[in-house]
Amino acid sequence: MSRTLQKQASPESFLPVPAATFHILLALADGDLHGYAIMKNVAQRSDGAVRLGPGTLYGALRRLLQARLVEESGKRADPERGDERRRYYRLTPLGLAVARAEARRLDAIVRAARRKKLIGERPA
Amino acid sequence: MNAERIYRLLLRAYPPAFRAEYGQEMVLVFRDQCRDGDVRALRFWVRVLWDVARSAPALRAEATRTVEVVMKLAAILTVLLGAYGILGAMNEWGAASQHAGTYVLAIVLGVAASLLLLGAGVAILLQNRQAARLALVASLVCFVAARLVFPWMSIFLQLIGFVLPVGFLIALYWPRKSSTLGAASIVLVGLAVPQLCRAHFHSIPATNATGSRPLSCVNTRRTSCFVSTTGKRIERLARTNPDSQPTGISRTSLQRTTPLSITGEGIRGS
Secondary structure: OOOOHHHHOOHHHHOOOOHHHHHHHHHHOOOOEEHHHHHHHHHHHOOOOOOOOHHHHHHHHHHHHHOOOEEEEEEEEOHHHOOOEEEEEEEOHHHHHHHHHHHHHHHHHHHHHHHOOOOOOOOO | OOHHHHHHHHHHHOOHHHHHHHHHHHHHHHHHHHHHOOOOOHHHHHHHHHHHHHHHHHHHHHHHHHHHHHHHHHHHHHHHHHHHHHHHHHHHHHHOOOOOHHHHHHHHHHHHHHHHHHHHHHHHHOOOHHHHHHHHHHHHHHHHHHHHHOOOOOHHHHHHHHHHHHHHHHHHHOOOOOHHHHHHHHHHHHHHHHHHHHHHHHOOOOOOOOOOOOHHHHHHHHHOOOOOOHHHHHHHHHHHOOOOOOOOOOHHHHHHOOOEEEEOOEEEEO
16 A cells, blocks of 8 residues: 555555455445444445454555555544544545546456356356 | 552563553553452452563564664665765875875874774674674774874764764664664764764955964864874974974974964864
């Protein structure tokens, strides 16, 4: 994820995006979330198949922040989780473009797999 | 020991900078996990340990790469400062008309310290840590000896001679915790050196009232990179024995400015 600023202009230069990172981008596509909300979102969407620990999550978030795909949207308390103020994160326009580009890339792969009848009506 | 305290201990596996930035957030997330999960279950702790074991080394490696770049820049700076020290010592030698025993010894020790510093910089660039450590320790010893033999050493030189090897030694001996600190101290010295030089030179007037350059100006300019306070030597010697001429000071430079007046910078022509 450590690309040059020149490369950052093109969303395709970030592809392929690591699975954990793509899950974080997908979670943030819903809106601003704090760390634990991102973890919960990822676990729920993947039916528990992808579980991010705090180290993996914040390591990925740090790289996303450095690449300017994600930005902090302030500190505030989550009414559901007590009074502690938490950092919220949101996608930048570049982050959204990268998420879209990665989704298109994966979609093309899935369509190819479907044409080969590896998945779909007759899964292997 | 409760779960949060254990997790705080585990957080020490992460690089200090990362911990400072995200440690509190990670503790908050862990607290949420404890609230929603079963802390007593073995599975819970296996997941926690797996997360730390997987993410901490990767983040450590990233942090080390940054430090390596800083260390290389600092090593280049050290090579330049070592060369500068040698040139300064040669300049000082040329400026002096008489060479007393202690003066010669101080110059020799100063050159040795500068050479060793230069060698340490080269060794760091070649990634020979052991050689770099030995050269730095030897440089420090030579420098301390030079300082003891010749107490009129400039603050500029003392900063380079003491802080640079000590900073590097911290960086090379404690790579896990203090390498960033060590490398940062070296860079700070590098940044401070031009400022000190500028401040040092600007504090010296170019000419005095009679149009001739003050004595401290003549001597300090010529010798600032190795022994900048030759003027202070005169000051001290003038206090102890007003009739004596200090060794190592050129007769012509003494004759240029008379009478002498003692100022904060040493002796200046009035």
